[in-house]
Amino acid sequence: MPQPVYIESIGLLGPGMNGWDAAREMLAGRAPYTHAPTELPPPAGLPPAERRRSGPTVRLALGVGQQAVAASRRDAAQLPTIFASSSADGQNFHAICEALAEPDPLMSPTRFHNSVHNATAGYWAIAAGAMRTSNVLCAMDGSFGAGLLECVLQVAGDAEPCLLIAYDTGYPEPLHSHRPIPDPFGVALLMTPQPTPQALAQLEVSPTQAGADTMPDAALEALRKSAPAARALPLLAAIARGDTGAVVLDYLDRLRIRADVASLGTAARA
Helix, strand or coil, X not given: CCCCEEEEEEEEEECCEECHHHHHHHHCCCCCXXXXXXXXXXXXXXXXXXXXXXXXXXXXXXXHHHHHHHHHCCCHHHCCEEEECCCCCHHHHHHHHHHHCCCCCCCXXXXXXXXXXXXXXXXXXXXXXXXXXXXXECCHHHHXXXXXXXXXXXXXXXXXXXXXXXXXCCCCCCHHHHCCCCCCEEEEEEXXXXXXXXXXXXXXXXXXXXXXXXXXXXXXXXXXXXXXXXHHHHHHHHHHHCCEEEEEEEEECCEEEEEEEEECCHHHHC
């Protein structure tokens, strides 16, 4: 039998979604969803030099991670982390391609160090003062699912909390036409091996070949399909409603993730 873990807190940033508390009624279907540009907060905790070097991807990842940590009232420096993104910093990739296409190609050191997939984890470590382990994953459209599985296994195996941060930002043209991600979307799940007073839900995961759940609202379904991190929306909606039951999440072409959710009542009381 899968070993359960517990979702203690959630961070959320996306179009029309500025935090878990602000989005919960909308995700539960008790309030209408209205699309609006994603609001990316300043990268809190970074020294001035790192703030200047950071871009939208860093602001998104740090923003959702810091929301989840603040809601849990834990020390971010003591949390192992897992970062999952399908492409990391698309704006930076575009700028590098432009520079390399020049007659005299010159590479900015800042552009270079932001080009690696684990750059966001480095910025998080600086902002949080964290020296715990950090895994950085990419699985194209299955990136959220890969991060979710890794976090659940790590929490169950190591018997300590872990923070999952999944995030996607888009590319400028011409890359946007080949890999369209219209809006930045990020979600953070802080998971624990045992229930805590503020825990939102119990979670068990297992592989399945069943079809993925969709969102009943057409605009939210379009958002779910628009970015790999947004594949989390059916799980977030189940937690927002206080459901107990199974949710099937997109993962790989022939494999999905069954997430058995058991509400602990906190979502309904909040």
